[in-house]
Amino acid sequence: MNVTTPLSKAQERKAVQYVEDTFMDIRSAYKKRSEPSMTKLPTPSSYLHAMQSLLAFILRIPPVDPSTPLRTTFLLRLTGDVMNSVTGYPPDMADFRQLLDFMDDLDQAWVAVLRSQIWDPDKGEGIDLIVPADLMQSGTTIQSAPVSQTERTKLRRQLAGSTPDGEDDEFELERNGLFQEFNDLFANTLAELGNFAKPSPDNPTMMDTG
Numbered sequence: 001m002n003v004t005t006p007l008s009k010a011q012e013r014k015a016v017q018y019v020e021d022t023f024m025d026i027r028s029a030y031k032k033r034s035e036p037s038m039t040k041l042p043t044p045s046s047y048l049h050a051m052q053s054l055l056a057f058i059l060r061i062p063p064v065d066p067s068t069p070l071r072t073t074f075l076l077r078l079t080g081d082v083m084n085s086v087t088g089y090p091p092d093m094a095d096f097r098q099l100l101d102f103m104d105d106l107d108q109a110w111v112a113v114l115r116s117q118i119w120d121p122d123k124g125e126g127i128d129l130i131v132p133a134d135l136m137q138s139g140t141t142i143q144s145a146p147v148s149q150t151e152r153t154k155l156r157r158q159l160a161g162s163t164p165d166g167e168d169d170e171f172e173l174e175r176n177g178l179f180q181e182f183n184d185l186f187a188n189t190l191a192e193l194g195n196f197a198k199p200s201p202d203n204p205t206m207m208d209t210g
Contacts, residue, residue: 059119
């Protein structure tokens with residue numbers, strides 16, 4: 001995918017079909033998690049691995065209108081699915097390190113989306129979009145619609161559940177030296193959300209190349 005141009009109609013159809021099919025496959029396998037012989041996602045580790053691959057694909061969608069909202073919509077869906085599903089597996093402290101690493105990747109992903117940045121998979125973080133010289137010379141203006149107030153509110157609600165569930169969980173996390181990391185989950189995303197000033201719906205982020 002070219003990060004400086006939106007997806008074509010054909011590319012968008014293929015991307016949507018792939019993401020929808022992948023969500024469906026993951027959901028189907030998750031429902032059978034208690035039957036290891038019947039599912040490819042019997043453990044939190046296998047589930048997170050599948051979601052990590054899907055996350056990587058979603059982040060390749062360019063933050064250039066009209067493709068920008070697609071990346072946000074899919075990332076919201078992935079975040080909600082993860083938050084609702086990881087607790088469906090029996091708790092195992094051996095899986096917590098992978099969970100924390102995944103949540104950190106998701107935190108960085110949301111910072112990039114909230115800032116309308118492109119994703120650098122090597123650095124594992126968002127970077128500002130650099131417009132090629134040929135586009136600058138043509139006077140092309142690239143727009144990137146900001147995440148809406150409604151989407152930000154939904155994200156806040158999803159992240160509200162990313163806290164230890166009860167004293168037993170807190171004790172186990174502290175005993176394994178993971179409590180502070182767990183307590184700091186999505187600190188960067190929440191900081192970005194805290195800096196939010198409601199934009200005008202008719203005033204998207206603009207990257208002037210002229």
